Amino acid sequence: MKKNPPHIIPHKRWSQNFLQDPNIARKIAGTVRLASPSLLIEIGAGPGMLTRYLLDKCDQLLAVEIDPRLADDLPARLDHPANLSVIQQDFLEWDISAALKKYKGYQIGVIGNLPYHITSPILFQVLDNAALFHAAVFMVQKEVARRLAADRGNKDYGILSVFCQFSAEVKYLFTVPAHLFFPKPKVDSAVIQLNFRPAPEKQLLNPALFRELVRRTFGQRRKMLRNSLSTLCPGAILTRLNVDLSRRPESLSVEEFMDLSNQLQQILEKMENAPPDPRH
Numbered sequence: 001m002k003k004n005p006p007h008i009i010p011h012k013r014w015s016q017n018f019l020q021d022p023n024i025a026r027k028i029a030g031t032v033r034l035a036s037p038s039l040l041i042e043i044g045a046g047p048g049m050l051t052r053y054l055l056d057k058c059d060q061l062l063a064v065e066i067d068p069r070l071a072d073d074l075p076a077r078l079d080h081p082a083n084l085s086v087i088q089q090d091f092l093e094w095d096i097s098a099a100l101k102k103y104k105g106y107q108i109g110v111i112g113n114l115p116y117h118i119t120s121p122i123l124f125q126v127l128d129n130a131a132l133f134h135a136a137v138f139m140v141q142k143e144v145a146r147r148l149a150a151d152r153g154n155k156d157y158g159i160l161s162v163f164c165q166f167s168a169e170v171k172y173l174f175t176v177p178a179h180l181f182f183p184k185p186k187v188d189s190a191v192i193q194l195n196f197r198p199a200p201e202k203q204l205l206n207p208a209l210f211r212e213l214v215r216r217t218f219g220q221r222r223k224m225l226r227n228s229l230s231t232l233c234p235g236a237i238l239t240r241l242n243v244d245l246s247r248r249p250e251s252l253s254v255e256e257f258m259d260l261s262n263q264l265q266q267i268l269e270k271m272e273n274a275p276p277d278p279r280h
Contacts, residue, residue, distance in 0.1 A: 016067070017181040019049045019113060019139075024176055028111070028191055029053035031137050031173060035107045039100075043091045043112030043122060046070055048077050050113065055081050060103070066090045092121055096129045108132055113139040116185070120160065123148075126194075130167040136194040137173075145172055145190035157250050159218045163211070165254045168194035203258060210261035217249035224248060233264065240267050 019025055028050060032040065038058040045051045045063035047070060054061055055078070064087045065071040071088035078084065087094065100108065110133055114122050119140050126136060140148075143156075148164045149172040150156035164170050176189040201207045213232065220228040226245035229238055238245060241263050243256075252260070 016046065016115070017113075017183060017185050018046050019176075019180060020182050021180040022049065022053075024180060025050045026053050027174070028137060028139065029057055031191070031193055032057040032109060032111065032135075034058055034109050034134060037106045039103045039106040039108045041108070041110045043110065043114065045074055045086070046113070048074050050111070051084070052078055054111065055083060058109070059083060060085070060106070062087060062099075064089060064091045064094060092118065092125055096125070096132065100132055107134045109134055110136045111138070113189075116141050119144055123160070123164070127163055127167050130196050131199065133196050135196060136168070137191065138194075139176060139189050139191050142175060142188040142190040145192045148172075148192055152253050153251060155250075158221070159214055162214050162218075162254050162257055164194065166197075166200055166210075166258070168196045170194055205262045205265040209265055210258065213261050213264065214249075214257055217252075221249050233268075237264070237267050237271075 032054065034040065034057070036059055039060045039062065040054055040058035042051055042054060042061065042063045045065045046067075048063075051061070051063055051074065061081075061084050063071075063074060063084060065074065066089065068088055071086050074086050075081075075084060087099075110126055112122075123138075126133065144160070147156045147158060147160050149170045150158075150161045161170075171193040173191040173193055176191065178185050178188050181189070204210050213229075216232050217225065217228045220231075224246050225243065225248070226238060228249065229245070241260065243260055243263070
């Protein structure tokens with residue numbers, strides 16, 4: 001296979017930091033475990049440093065690349081592999097569910113070195129479509145990786161932790177030093193693995209309420225639940241919750257957030273269905 005050409009200049013507007021170490025690329029590719037027939041989606045293939053090692057890890061590889069220069073050059077750079085398809089598009093604007101309809105019956109994974117400035121939007125895009133995926137492997141800023149994998153009670157535990165761990169088992173795999181990229185970023189990166197849970201949203205009575213609850217409480221993470229939840233529902237509802245309202249959000253596990261959300265939904269439904277008070 002051809003080496004990455006030296007003339008490719010990274011674009012700042014797309015936060016391009018290209019991995020230069022083939023050993024790390026090989027190590028990342030080695031984390032992929034998909035049963036055949038398998039489809040792997042690579043977000044931001046770039047010059048193909050990781051792509052070349054992914055080709056023998058799946059039956060089909062979809063490389064989604066926003067940069068038209070890199071997207072056009074990628075097949076030739078890798079000697080036109082039969083199982084590679086390149087999609088020149090912004091992943092955040094890509095209709096994932098429509099694109100994957102033709103791969104019914106495939107075990108699907110997603111992988112990529114995510115640009116720092118849009119890591120969260122990409123993660124939420126993947127999480128919103130979690131039912132389609134078996135697993136994901138991402139290289140992200142080290143600080144973000146710690147937040148994703150953080151346990152409750154940890155200072156890094158927050159909204160991203162709860163949302164990711166709701167949908168998947170999160171593993172912090174290894175750190176990747178900044179000097180292994182060009183241009184060199186200011187911080188180290190880390191590789192994380194998400195093993196998606198089967199249909200977690202079915203355990204929620206109101207998924208939208210769960211998401212709002214997590215955002216609202218961590219938006220005021222220093223406050224006790226009774227204070228942060230008071231902006232979401234009146235005190236009359238809070239007194240009916242089976243939870244210690246003096247706790248702070250970082251002390252609640254993902255399962256406790258799910259239970260709290262379901263309690264709130266049940267109380268709200270009972271209030272809506274209650275007969276009108278004849279005194280009014």
